[in-house]
Amino acid sequence: MEKLQEILDSVSNFVWGPVMLVLLVGTGIFLTIRLRFLPWRNLPSALKMVFSPESRKTDKGEGDISPFSALMTALAGTIGTGNIVGVATAMITGGPGALVWMWIAAAFGISTKYAECTLAIKYRETNSKGEMCGGPMYTIKNAFKHKKPAIVLAGAFAVFTVLASFGIGNMSQANSISSSLNDTFSIPNWITGVVLAILTGVIIFGGIKSISKVSSVLVPVMAVFYIVFGLIVIFSNYKNIPAGLGTIWSMAFGGKAVAGGIAGTITASVMDSIRYGVSRGVFSNEAGLGSAAITASSVTTDSHVKQGYINMCGTFIDTIIVCSITGLAIASSGLLGTTDANGKLLDGASLTLAAFESVLGKPGAIVVSIGILLFAWSTILGWEYQGEKALEFLFKNRTICYIYRIVFAVMVYFGSVAALDIAWSFSDIANGLMAIPNLICLLALSGKLAKDTKAYQKVLNEEKAKKTKS
Secondary structure, three states: OHHHHHHHHHHHHHHOOHHHHHHHHHHHHHHHHHOOOHHHHOHHHHHHHHOOHHHHOOOOOEOOEOHHHHHHHHHHHHOOHHHOHHHHHHHHHOOOOHHHHHHHHHHHHHHHHHHHHHHHHHOOEEOOOOOEEOOHHHHHHHHOOOHHHHHHHHHHHHHHHHHHHHHHHHHHHHHHHHHHHHHHHOOOHHHHHHHHHHHHHHHHOOHHHHHHHHHHHHHHHHHHHHHHHHHHHHHHOHHHHHHHHHHHHHHHOOOOOEEOHHHOOEEOOHHHHHHHHHHHHHHHHOOOOOHHHHHHOOEOEOOHHHHHHHHHHHHHHHHHHHHHHHHHHHHHHOOOOOEOOOOOEOOHHHHHHHHHHHHHOHHHHHHHHHHHHHHHHHHHHHHHHHHHHHHHHHHOOHHHHHHHHHHHHHHHHHHHHOOOHHHHHHHHHHHHHOHHHHHHHHHHOHHHHHHHHHHHHHHHHHHHHHHHHO
16 A cells, blocks of 8 residues: 555646646747737736625626626635645745745636636536536536547546545545644534535535535635735734745745745755645645636626636635745744744644744634635535536436435545545646646636637727726
C-alpha cells in the first residue's frame, strides 16, 4: 500500500506540476487577450448583475434555477477547505509571495471561467425530465465537428469528473470537517459522519433545485461570516499590515529569499512562490478545470454570454476576496514561520486557526472550525451535482444517478471516519486531468467565443447609452 501511495503521489505531482500550471494560466492569458480584455473590463458591471434583483428571477429564457442560484451553487463547489487550509499551506511552502501569484492566476482565471461557463450554456441540452444538462462534455460533443475524437475527449472529462467528485468533492472535505470539529469541540468523527451523510442525502435527493436553495443561503452567509471575522483579525493587527504587504510583494518578485520579522522565518525562491501560489489558486477557484461550467448550465437565462459574465465573478469572490482574507490575516498576525508549543511549524489549518486566535482568543478557533464546516459542506453539495451530471452524460440512465446519490452520501460518512489517502490521491489526479479536455475545448472554440462576446458587447454598449441619455 505504501508503494502504491508513493506511485500515486508521484503521478499527482506530475499532473499538477509546472506543465499543467503553465497550460492553465497560459490558456487564461490567451483568452484574456483574444477576448480583448472584456472579461476584466466588464467585471464591475458583472458584479452589479450578481447582486441585482433580476439575478434572482427565472422569467427570462429557459433553465432550472436563477442566475444568482447558479453562481452560488458553483461557488459552493469551489469555496472549500482550500480557502482556509490551502492558502496557509501555499504561504508556508511558497513563502508569503505565493499570495500574489494566487491573485495573478485568479485574474487570468476570470477569463477562463467566463469562457467555459459561456460555452457550456450555449451548447447545453435538455434531458428526458426537462432538466438542463451541460458542461465541457456537452460542449465538446455538440461543438466539435469531428465526432469520434469529440466523444473520446468528452467521455474522458466525464469519467475524471465522477472520480474527482468522490475525493476532492466528498471524502477529503468530510474528513476536514470531522477533524476540525473533533479538535475544537471534541465531537467524535463517527457522529459527524452520520449527521453529515444524512443531511447531504436529504438535500441531494431533491436535485439541483434543492441544492441551489441551500447554496443560495449557505454560500453568502458563510462568506460574509468568514470575511467579517477575517477583517477583524487583519485590522486588529493594522500596525503589521504595511510590513506584511511589503514582505508579500518582495518575495513574490525576487526581493528576499528569507522572510523574517512579521512573516516569521520562511525560506522560499521566486519559483516556489509562483508554483505554489498558482497551484493553490487554481485548486481553490477551479478555473480551467471545467467543473463550475456543469453547474452554470442549469441556469435560466436568455443570454449565454451574460450568464458567463455572472459566473466568472465566482473566481473573483473565491480567490481575490476569500483567499485574500485568509492570506492577509496570516501575514498580519506575525505567526507565519513560527512553531507551536511542541516545536512543530504552524501550517495549514493550524496556522490559520492560530492567526484568528491571536486576536479573537478561543472564539477564533471556533470561527475557523465553523468556516471549515460550512465551506467544506457546501463543496460536497456542489460537487455531487457536478459528478451526477457527468455520470448522466456517460450512461443516460436516471436509475444510475439515483444510485450515485446514495453512494455519494454513504462516502461522506467514510470520508469523515477514515484517512483514505489512496482514494484522495486518485481523485487529486482525476481532478487535474479534467483540465486537459476542457482546455483543448476552450482553445479550439476561442474564435466562436470571441465572436459571441463581441456581439454581446454591442448590446451592453447600447444599454449603457440608453441609461446615459435617460
